[in-house]
Amino acid sequence: MSEPIRFLGPEPVARRVAQRVSRRHLLAGMGVLGLGALTGCTASTDRMASSPAPDGTVENKLNLYTWGDYDDPDLLNDFKDSEDLVLQVDAFGSNEEMIAKLAAARGTSGYDIVVPTGLMIPQMVEHNLLQPLDRERIPNFSHVDPEFAGQYFDPDNTYSICKAWGTTGFVYDTEVITRPMESWSDFIEAAQNEADGRTALLEDPWEVCSIALASQGVSLNTTDDGELAECRRIVVELAPHIRAYLGNAATGMAQGTVSLLQAFNGDARQGMLEAGEGHSWRFVFPTPSANLWMDNWCVATGAPHPDAAHAFINYMLTPESAIANVDYIGYPVGTRGLEDQARQAELEDLGLIFPDQEVLDRLEASEYNEAQQTRVEILGAAQARSGA
Structure with missing residues (x-):
């Protein structure tokens, strides 16, 4: 052998x-x-x-x-x-x-x-x-x-x-959330309403903060104290509606306990493939921006x-x-x-593997900067309030 x-x-x-x-x-x-x-x-x-x-x-x-x-x-x-x-x-x-x-x-x-x-x-x-x-x-x-x-x-x-x-977006169950979903603001609203208690975020401080920062229309790499303070407010206020902080969207999709998940595009694709034909999941490359x-x-x-x-x-x-x-x-x-x-090679769901140029043009590459510790603290405060 x-x-x-x-x-x-x-x-x-x-x-x-x-x-x-x-x-x-x-x-x-x-x-x-x-x-x-x-x-x-x-x-x-x-x-x-x-x-x-x-x-x-x-x-x-x-x-x-x-x-x-x-x-x-x-x-x-x-x-x-x-x-x-x-x-x-x-x-x-x-x-x-x-x-x-x-x-x-x-x-x-x-x-x-x-x-x-x-x-x-x-x-x-x-x-x-x-x-x-x-x-x-x-x-x-x-x-x-x-x-x-x-x-x-x-x-x-x-x-x-x-x-x-790759990039980051969100995936949602269209049988639970029936309205169109396109932006991070849509994500925040749905998490507080249709998907209350059935929403999962990534267990990553930069990614979680990017939801709030993008919804404000500011740079995802900001070091501005005021913008980060507003980010903290949004993320911590969202926390009671969050069921879990996951590393893999495919896991949450398979478990059937969540209807809305922040997700990396490849993981969302895997969850959809595992769900099989006729699944009700839809992935969104959200506006105005996300991680590259x-x-x-x-x-x-x-x-x-x-x-x-x-x-x-x-x-x-x-x-x-x-x-x-x-x-x-x-x-x-x-x-x-x-x-x-x-x-x-006829790979499935090519649109999830290769985002359109219009999507790529609005993405922002994550940077390690002096505000990283602030982001870590924001995620910690959110997880504590979520009980996660």
Whole structure:
């Protein structure tokens, strides 16, 4: 039997079929996940060390630290077999969790590849948590769409390459909320009326605050004290109407206990696919604005298997890997011609994977700024009032 892919976390759980783990939230208890006959190992929380690689080959281990269930297991298995290595995948539930672990290790975490959201990359570089990429070992970077290269957080792609991108909106049950829903103001009104006690928000301070800030028509990245004070008022007043703060809209949709959910577009798509034909859910790319986020392939400082890390990133950027991953995770991965590939492959709900240009034009990329702690405090106050 070939060496397994090892999925590690705090407690074991079964592989989820009807409920995917969100890219931003690790549902409680991510553990050793079996991939059929590939597993059957006793997992250790120690990162795996590698034997030295002969010239011209990659090391025989690779340690990946990423969001839960964020890559097609078939792709991981194919790479593992093609390079004859042991692949270990650990999952984190937030950027903050990932950064804290890397910072505490001071270059000895044992991780090779990490997958931070773009707004976190400048501070990670400043604190020496990422090492520069060797682009000569990633020739498939040529497949990256220029629209998703050279971002403000890494203008020359020195440290990062787009892994996936998406946006945030909301999904609602049209049998419960029968009127048209288009804006964040509509969301707030419905949460206080038709969906009172049946509304879920994301468990993310920037995203929750963006509902209130967008409804005011101000920048989602504002640092203005007055605008943030009004944001706090709106969010805390909304709190008694909120049933739960979730990481995955698909989970809430499947449970049937909520009718209105703030959601990442890919998670909403997954929930609709799982609901099957004739479902009553509708996803909205809300006005006037919402988040445009990007997660990124990066190599951690002190990576023990840098050759394997670069080979893996290069493999994931091939057109074949890209379309397979889009089908699995429901998010574009930043390579050129991807929408045409998806259309030819007849992937379902393409409109949720690829927002129209009119939607993209009004999105605002999230930024890490001095008001982040204020946003954290606003979410904490809302959750306390909700009893969540």
